[in-house]
Amino acid sequence: MNISIVPALKVLRPAAMLxxxxxxxxxxxxxxxxxxxPGYSPEQPIAFSHKIHAGDNEIPCLxxxxxxxxxxxxxxxxxxxxxGCHLEVATEKPQIRLLMSYWENREPxxxxxxxxxxxxxxxxxxxxxxxxxxxxxxHGPVETMDRITVSSRAVNGSAQVGKPWKMGLCxxxxxxxxxxxxxxxxxxxx
Amino acid sequence: xxNIDRREFLKLVGAGGVSVGAGFMLREANKxxxxxxxxxxxxxxxxxSGLSTxxxxxxxxxxxxxxxxxxxxxxxxxxxxxxxSHPVSQGRLCSLGQAGLQALYxxxxxxxxxxxxxxxxxxxxxxxxxxxxLKQVGDRLDLLRAARRGNRVAFLTEGVRxxxxxxxxxxxxxxxxxxxxxxxFDHPHTLYAANQQFFGENHxxxxxxxxxxxxxxxxxxxxxxxxxxxHHSLGFGESRHGRPDIRGRFVQIEPRMxxxxxxxxxxxxxxxGTEGILALGLAHHIVAEGNYSGADRGAWVxxxxxxxxxxxxxxxxxxxTTITRLADSFVDxxxxxxxxxxxxxxxxxxxxxxxxxNVLNYLVGNIGQEGGxxxxxxxxxxxxxxxxxxxxxxxxxxxxxxQGEIDVLIINGxxxxxxxxxxxEFAQALAxxxxxxxxxSFLDETAALADVILPSHTYLESWGxxxxxxxxxxxxxAVSQPVVSPLYNTRGTGDIILDLARRMGSAEVxxxxxxxxxxxxxxxxxxxxxxxxxxxxxxxxxxxSVLKAGAWGETSSGNTAFTLNPDVIAGIGxxxxxxxxxxxxxxxILHPYLSPNLHDGRGAxxxxxxxxxxxxxxxxxxxxxxxxxxxxxQMGLTExxxxxxxxxxxxxxxxxxxxxxxxxxxxxxxxxxGHREYGRYAKDRGVNPIEILSPQIEPITGNLATxxxxxxxxxxxxxxxxxxxxxxxxxxxxDIVQTTGGLGVEVTSAADNSIPITEVTx
Numbered sequence: 009m010n011i012s013i014v015p016a017l018k019v020l021r022p023a024a025m026l027x028x029x030x031x032x033x034x035x036x037x038x039x040x041x042x043x044x045x046p047g048y049s050p051e052q053p054i055a056f057s058h059k060i061h062a063g064d065n066e067i068p069c070l071x072x073x074x075x076x077x078x079x080x081x082x083x084x085x086x087x088x089x090x091x092g093c094h095l096e097v098a099t100e101k102p103q104i105r106l107l108m109s110y111w112e113n114r115e116p117x118x119x120x121x122x123x124x125x126x127x128x129x130x131x132x133x134x135x136x137x138x139x140x141x142x143x144x145x146x147h148g149p150v151e152t153m154d155r156i157t158v159s160s161r162a163v164n165g166s167a168q169v170g171k172p173w174k175m176g177l178c179x180x181x182x183x184x185x186x187x188x189x190x191x192x193x194x195x196x197x198x
Numbered sequence: 199x200x201n202i203d204r205r206e207f208l209k210l211v212g213a214g215g216v217s218v219g220a221g222f223m224l225r226e227a228n229k230x231x232x233x234x235x236x237x238x239x240x241x242x243x244x245x246x247s248g249l250s251t252x253x254x255x256x257x258x259x260x261x262x263x264x265x266x267x268x269x270x271x272x273x274x275x276x277x278x279x280x281x282x283s284h285p286v287s288q289g290r291l292c293s294l295g296q297a298g299l300q301a302l303y304x305x306x307x308x309x310x311x312x313x314x315x316x317x318x319x320x321x322x323x324x325x326x327x328x329x330x331x332l333k334q335v336g337d338r339l340d341l342l343r344a345a346r347r348g349n350r351v352a353f354l355t356e357g358v359r360x361x362x363x364x365x366x367x368x369x370x371x372x373x374x375x376x377x378x379x380x381x382x383f384d385h386p387h388t389l390y391a392a393n394q395q396f397f398g399e400n401h402x403x404x405x406x407x408x409x410x411x412x413x414x415x416x417x418x419x420x421x422x423x424x425x426x427x428x429h430h431s432l433g434f435g436e437s438r439h440g441r442p443d444i445r446g447r448f449v450q451i452e453p454r455m456x457x458x459x460x461x462x463x464x465x466x467x468x469x470x471g472t473e474g475i476l477a478l479g480l481a482h483h484i485v486a487e488g489n490y491s492g493a494d495r496g497a498w499v500x501x502x503x504x505x506x507x508x509x510x511x512x513x514x515x516x517x518x519t520t521i522t523r524l525a526d527s528f529v530d531x532x533x534x535x536x537x538x539x540x541x542x543x544x545x546x547x548x549x550x551x552x553x554x555x556n557v558l559n560y561l562v563g564n565i566g567q568e569g570g571x572x573x574x575x576x577x578x579x580x581x582x583x584x585x586x587x588x589x590x591x592x593x594x595x596x597x598x599x600x601q602g603e604i605d606v607l608i609i610n611g612x613x614x615x616x617x618x619x620x621x622x623e624f625a626q627a628l629a630x631x632x633x634x635x636x637x638x639s640f641l642d643e644t645a646a647l648a649d650v651i652l653p654s655h656t657y658l659e660s661w662g663x664x665x666x667x668x669x670x671x672x673x674x675x676a677v678s679q680p681v682v683s684p685l686y687n688t689r690g691t692g693d694i695i696l697d698l699a700r701r702m703g704s705a706e707v708x709x710x711x712x713x714x715x716x717x718x719x720x721x722x723x724x725x726x727x728x729x730x731x732x733x734x735x736x737x738x739x740x741x742x743s744v745l746k747a748g749a750w751g752e753t754s755s756g757n758t759a760f761t762l763n764p765d766v767i768a769g770i771g772x773x774x775x776x777x778x779x780x781x782x783x784x785x786x787i788l789h790p791y792l793s794p795n796l797h798d799g800r801g802a803x804x805x806x807x808x809x810x811x812x813x814x815x816x817x818x819x820x821x822x823x824x825x826x827x828x829x830x831x832q833m834g835l836t837e838x839x840x841x842x843x844x845x846x847x848x849x850x851x852x853x854x855x856x857x858x859x860x861x862x863x864x865x866x867x868x869x870x871x872g873h874r875e876y877g878r879y880a881k882d883r884g885v886n887p888i889e890i891l892s893p894q895i896e897p898i899t900g901n902l903a904t905x906x907x908x909x910x911x912x913x914x915x916x917x918x919x920x921x922x923x924x925x926x927x928x929x930x931x932x933d934i935v936q937t938t939g940g941l942g943v944e945v946t947s948a949a950d951n952s953i954p955i956t957e958v959t960x
Contacts, residue, residue, distance in 0.1 A: 022206060025202075025206075026209070026210065026213055029210050029213055029214045029217070030213055030214070030217040031217075032217075033213070033214045033216070033218040033220070033221060034217045034218070034220060034221035034224070035221060036218050036221060037217065037218035037221025037222035037223070037225075038221040038222065038224055039221075040218070040222055041222045041225040041226060042225060045226075050232070075246050075247050075249070078249070079247060079248035080249075081247045082248075083237075083246065084235045084237040085237060086237050086238040086239060086240055086241035087238070087239045087240075088238075088239065088240045089241070110239075111239070114239050115239065116236045116238065116239050117237060118234050118236060119234065119235040119236070119237070120233070120235070121232075121234060121235050124230055124233060
């Protein structure tokens with residue numbers, strides 16, 4: 009007796025086609041989002057430009073992000089810090105007026121977080137800053153950005169703007185620099 | 199695909215398009231949610247993002263006065279630890295102190311001033327403004343003061359020390375009222391009285407557990423709640439393990455094994471209330487054996503003549519061999535130390551008992567010695583012992599209220615409606631007072647009866663200071679500073695009092711605008727005691743350094759030479775304890791003890807303390823009565839059986855816990871549960887044994903003899919399941935409880951090391 013699966017396939021073919029098309033479509037859509045949608049670059053409450061501050065005027069990163077060298081978190085400057093200069097500088101620009109309205113109302117500016125690590129990663133700025141790792145190594149060429157875009161570590165001198173961080177980036181750097189216990193799970197996942 | 203028709207094709211294209219879109223959205227939806235970075239408007243000086251800021255302050259969860267370091271993060275208190283540079287706590291802290299955070303963040307805190315509306319059962323509280331509340335109270339005080347009737351104002355506070363105590367005193371002096379009462383349920387009145395009688399000092403000496411080699415504790419649960427438990431625990435550890443080749447030996451004498459009893463090398467159960475007789479039995483043996491050779495030896499021989507080992511054994515139930523052995527090792531092991539307190543001091547003969555304990559220290563020369571009992575210098579800050587209220591003082595206050603002699607009663611911190619037995623009728627007395635003002639942070643049983651509530655900050659939000667009592671042999675003080683900004687619309691106790699003082703026209707005498715200002719004024723005097731170097735830096739530098747360090751100290755010491763007043767010797771003697779209720783009707787002696795977790799009930803609104811297992815029984819969230827296994831067997835009781843505990847003055851229903859380390863004719867109950875108010879965690883949970891205590895007093899101090907009540911135990915036939923974390927307390931041949939002789943332990947015969955519960959005749 010001959011048993012063949014061909015008749016069965018014939019019956020199922022339209023359904024099988026549909027499943028295949030749907031699966032390929034899902035993957036394609038996901039891939040398209042990952043490849044063509046630019047890195048996370050939200051519009052901030054004030055159009056603050058790192059290019060003007062850190063690029064054109066060469067203000068050191070640590071001038072505003074003072075906590076980076078002594079704290080796990082780099083910190084965002086208090087509104088008073090912005091106002092410290094802008095009482096005098098560029099007072100007529102609309103964005104500075106916006107800043108002053110926050111200041112006069114004694115309200116904090118709700119900046120949107122761009123660079124984020126999951127809560128299960130223990131990262132401290134202090135160690136990295138004290139080891140003289142440049143901020144741009146992880147944050148990309150911030151001094152060229154009008155609006156902050158998520159970016160990952162520079163590879164061969166070129167930053168991967170638009171690519172979020174992955175664990176491999178940490179590990180590669182820790183390996184290259186022969187960090188003591190740098191590839192130990194417990195170093196970052198405490 | 200030759201045989202796909204148009205229809206089929208369109209279907210596939212449609213499905214493909216939808217799924218591409220779905221894939222796109224799938225990734226979009228999996229992206230992290232938006233987070234914000236909210237900066238400060240003005241950067242605070244002492245807070246930085248990502249870093250904790252620690253503040254040193256003083257714990258107020260019990261009267262020990264431990265120094266604490268509080269970790270704050272972005273302006274919120276996160277963790278309380280002991281302050282390593284404070285000589286009392288030395289970096290350690292007990293569970294109640296750790297749970298102080300839950301007082302701060304308690305969901306049942308009073309968040310704004312309130313006024314009672316309506317009367318009787320329909321009474322409720324409405325929120326008012328501070329101005330309304332302060333005006334209502336301030337106007338009444340002003341009227342009374344102007345009419346020279348300020349003595350109709352009474353001020354009832356928990357035991358406070360330092361400048362807050364002084365502020366209360368000045369306030370009441372302005373009113374011309376002597377009715378300033380510091381009332382704590384667990385204040386060791388009998389210990390103060392015994393020390394006054396024997397040493398002529400009305401403050402406590404320093405008990406140097408750390409350097410002692412043998413500690414005899416007559417009822418003092420020094421590891422849990424006797425005077426300064428954190429410091430004593432440190433001393434206990436040091437004595438056991440801190441010295442090479444010397445291991446401190448600890449003997450605990452009490453009818454029910456406390457945690458200190460469990461940690462001791464030997465636990466001896468003397469009949470309740472006979473601890474002092476046992477101490478004099480030891481003293482008799484010391485003198486009789488010629489181990490005391492002072493000039494007054496003759497007087498001692500006469501005074502102690504009746505306390506022969508045989509007579510004492512008869513009264514206490516402790517065998518004569520144990521008495522002589524203890525007395526001999528107390529002499530041979532120098533330095534040694536005898537302490538007394540807890541239940542032993544809460545009998546009708548409490549003061550005499552604790553004097554008898556002092557006799558032991560005197561006879562073997564422990565007084566003023568390292569490893570013994572060291573006198574403290576007078577506290578550097580205000581010391582106002584004279585306002586300490588006993589049970590009898592509280593009865594007088596209640597009587598005065600009933601007679602209509604009191605128009606205004608201000609209550610701060612203390613909760614007498616819970617901690618006084620109902621026979622005192624304190625709640626009824628409160629109803630007779632036209633204006634009862636509570637400064638409590640919580641709606642406890644007393645605050646619930648107030649007319650106006652002006653809620654105080656918790657200690658983590660307010661200014662204060664403390665001069666621990668007992669000190670540690672030298673002068674210590676510490677400033678309690680706020681570690682967070684106030685969470686709610688509350689005010690500091692000191693600030694409220696200063697405001698009321700202004701309103702009654704005392705601003706000239708009490709000109710300070712805030713407690714902080716008053717503290718600085720007071721600490722200027724302490725600063726002026728400093729050496730030239732400190733003085734050269736100026737007061738502000740001194741103040742900053744005291745706040746930073748969280749402690750201030752001075753290497754002064756107390757009186758070292760001690761001469762006993764010869765009249766004291768003739769008065770030595772301990773009468774048998776008196777109990778309320780006949781032995782036939784009430785066959786058991788009730789041994790109420792302060793819960794190690796909830797203290798006198800103040801910890802009951804802290805969920806951490808509720809869920810922390812009791813160290814001896816491992817029971818959580820509830821009350822129980824401890825009964826000896828033999829007694830339970832005779833009565834047919836097992837764990838969880840609900841029994842009626844009946845005293846001549848009341849009845850409670852509570853589940854049984856079978857406890858092997860209690861005398862057969864004693865039943866023990868923890869104090870702390872049984873609240874009717876005091877927030878969601880405390881309310882309607884367990885029972886309060888204070889409710890059935892007989893109004894038996896200790897005649898010298900007038901304090902309540904809390905251990906002098908007899909009870910009967912009757913099974914109800916009902917059962918509940920006791921919630922506890924422990925399984926069986928027995929080894930059951932599993933070999934899991936192993937004992938070992940430590941370094942330098944004196945090896946004695948097996949009979950000597952055994953716990954003498956079986957020798958006790960009852």
